[in-house]
Amino acid sequence: GIPVDFVVTVNPVPTITNAILTEELCSGGTTGILPTADIAGTTFTWTAVGSSVNVTGFSGSGSGNISETLTNSGTAVETVTYTVTPIGPGTPTCPGIPVDFVVTVNPVPTITNATLTEEFCSGGTTGIATTADIAGTTFTWTAVGSSGNVTGFSASGSGNISETLTNSGTAVETVTYTVTPIGPGTPTCPGIPVDFVVTVNPVPTITNAILTEE
Numbered sequence: 001g002i003p004v005d006f007v008v009t010v011n012p013v014p015t016i017t018n019a020i021l022t023e024e025l026c027s028g029g030t031t032g033i034l035p036t037a038d039i040a041g042t043t044f045t046w047t048a049v050g051s052s053v054n055v056t057g058f059s060g061s062g063s064g065n066i067s068e069t070l071t072n073s074g075t076a077v078e079t080v081t082y083t084v085t086p087i088g089p090g091t092p093t094c095p096g097i098p099v100d101f102v103v104t105v106n107p108v109p110t111i112t113n114a115t116l117t118e119e120f121c122s123g124g125t126t127g128i129a130t131t132a133d134i135a136g137t138t139f140t141w142t143a144v145g146s147s148g149n150v151t152g153f154s155a156s157g158s159g160n161i162s163e164t165l166t167n168s169g170t171a172v173e174t175v176t177y178t179v180t181p182i183g184p185g186t187p188t189c190p191g192i193p194v195d196f197v198v199t200v201n202p203v204p205t206i207t208n209a210i211l212t213e214e
Contacts (some may be wrong), residue, residue, distance in 0.1 A: 011090040014039040016099040024104040025070070026189035033066035033082060033101050041089035042096075051079040055105050058082075072105040075134050077185065079104050109134040109181040109191040119199040122168070128161035128177060128196050136184035137191075146174045150200050153177075167200040174199050 014037040023031060035044045046066060048058045054074030072078045082101040088094035109132040118126060130139045141161060143153045149169030167173045177196040183189035 009090070011088055011092070011094045012039055013094045014042040014086040014088045014096040016084060016086050016096065018099070018101075021099065022102050022104070024106065024186055026106050026183070026187060027072035027108045028069065029105070030069045031066050031080075031082075031103050033084075033103075035065070035084050035086070035099075035101075037086045037096070039086075039088055043087045043089075044084050045087060046082050046084040048080055048082045051081075052076075054078055055080055066101070070103065070105045072107045075107050075109075077104060077106055104185075106183055106185040106187075106189045107134055108189045109137040109183045111179060111181050111191065111194040113194070113196075116194065117197050117199070119201065120165075121201050122166050122203045123164065124200070125164045126161050126175075126177075126198055128179075128198075130160065130179050130181070130196075132181045132191070134181075134183055138182045138184075139179050140182060141177050141179040143175055143177045146176075147171075149173055150175055161196070165198065165200045167202045170202050172199060172201055 017036045017038050023033065043063065045063045047061045050058060055070060055072050055078035057070040058068050058080045066082055070080055080103045083098050084101055085098045086096040112131045112133050118128065138158065140158045142156045145153060150165060150167050150173035152165040153163050153175045161177055165175055175198045178193050179196060180193045181191040183191065
């Protein structure tokens with residue numbers, strides 16, 4: 001009889017080609033995962049799971065690029081793992097091997113000092129030891145005086161604050177230290193700045209012109 005050709009089309013199976021499979025951001029940051037593959041026309045589906053209930057903002061599943069704003073409400077580092085499957089073009093579609101993209105979500109520190117004020121006489125020294133709810137937090141600060149009569153403070157610095165302040169006037173003066181907590185990790189995650197207000201009282205001087213009597 002007449003020969004008949006049976007043509008079998010063998011579609012390729014795509015492989016994800018991203019060189020970088022991790023991302024790290026601060027709580028409130030947005031993922032920027034752009035999956036790529038070795039076959040033109042590949043599409044992508046994905047599922048996601050968080051390391052604990054403290055990390056939120058991700059969808060359970062989706063498709064295409066991954067852009068989600070993630071929040072870490074705790075004090076420990078959390079992760080979201082996106083398992084991405086490449087789907088080749090053609091009919092039938094051919095799924096490739098899934099690949100995990102792991103997003104690390106660093107927590108944002110909060111200053112925990114109960115006392116945010118200090119008061120002493122001119123010539124006294126500040127003793128501000130800042131604390132936060134996340135281990136490894138560092139601190140940066142800026143300072144401003146209430147007038148030119150209060151001196152001895154630095155415009156900016158880091159760590160604990162120990163400075164000798166002088167009030168050369170006759171009115172009460174203040175120095176406001178605005179402290180920002182910086183969380184550990186890469187990138188570093190700054191928390192909400194907090195003001196520590198130091199009141200510097202003037203030291204009185206006797207003003208009698210005549211200091212003798214006969």
